[in-house]
Amino acid sequence: MIIPIATLLITPAAGDMLVTDFSNQHQLRWQIVNDTVMGGRSSASFVEENNEAIFRGNLSLENYGGFASIRAAIKPINKAASKVAITVKGDGRDYQLRLYSRLYSGQVSYRHMFTTTEEYQTIMLPMDAFIATYRGRLLTELDPIAWQQVIGVGFMLADKKPGDFALTIKDIRFMP
Template sequence: MRTEDVLALLGDAASAGRVRALRGDLRGRVDVHIARAREILQSDVARVDASALSALKAGVEAHDAATDDESRWAAMREAYDTAQRALLNAANDPDLALADVTHVGSETVKDDAFVERKMTFYGENGGDAGRWRSLNDGVMGGASSGTLSTTDDGRCMFSGNVSLDYNGGFASVRAYVEEVGEDFDGVYIDAKSPTGEAKTFLFILKDEPCLLEQTNFKVKFKVGTEFTRVKIPFAAFCRAERMGRVVLRPPLKIDAIREFGLMILKGSPEQVGPFELEVKEIGFYRG
């Protein structure tokens, strides 16, 4: 059993436990989590972060020592959260490590036989631009802004301002899609930074369960002042989040992709303030 196997087991337990909790079977939720933790600890493991295993062991011991279901669940929740963070961090930030950024010229993009374009922004009414909506930190009381608009030369501009006022700090745009990515290796975006600022953006994918669970899969990327094709393998979308907190669930279902998104998030000082990301097209690639 290796890291990916342990992550899959933890995700399966979390999903099964969530179903039991929704049915009111809180004890059943605990039972699912403790059974999976014991299974992992009793298995032969290889290349699995030791601190993750220690967290699971401590959780099992705390569970066994607890005298009520609330304490048992608290022990399991803490163990799972700590173990998954350790397993994901052991991969050296998979978001950035797996994002394959390739610089290409316009002719290469046109002649690429291994892509399928999904979003363009030229033609009547700006192509697919009208399918996007804004989702900013105003939903939490923040003051950031972010919109997607078309340019005169058939591209779109994701622009706005990231503000820290009122505990805010993110801006995003989203588009509902109905895509199947099984025949491809990942998603690409052709984009550039018109101002030359080296801001970090995130590409978001949601599958069908994400819409129900209010979760996201996000991957970081950067671009320069010339158009760049950013190729992101589907495997990079390995960390489900809800409001910045890791959520235990199975991997992204690439046969049921339901949302594309672009986001900018607070962090380092250069992330705060005005931003612009010019996008030519978005699609899937193979090879």
């Protein structure tokens, strides 16, 4: 299910907390986690260049696969945040932004779906609209993630459409 979101271009404000803008390579240590951990055949790469990052690969449904993802640990957020802003361009596919909580040692992720276009867009995702998941299953009994709990961010493609994909990420920000 895709949750409708507002898409608009924004100018960074003084109260924003920049997670990364890829202007300094290796600000974060990104890890690729694909369905190969359970026998799937999807592949992915992650490259930082020219003040952006490109997450690309091939999504395969073979061997009960069907997801490709990247994730990184982040420093604790030290300002109140009510939304996450991401500036991305893609291939028209539906991706997930994932937040990881310190309460669950990174095992539970909170996801928010977004649809990409072939043009850069800044997408605002309200933190209270992220949905708790564990290995693809919804965890409806958990409270929404609070900004103080966030220890990691990630992107995932799991749209059940095999084939090549590419998501370019310009920046990730937490906003008041």
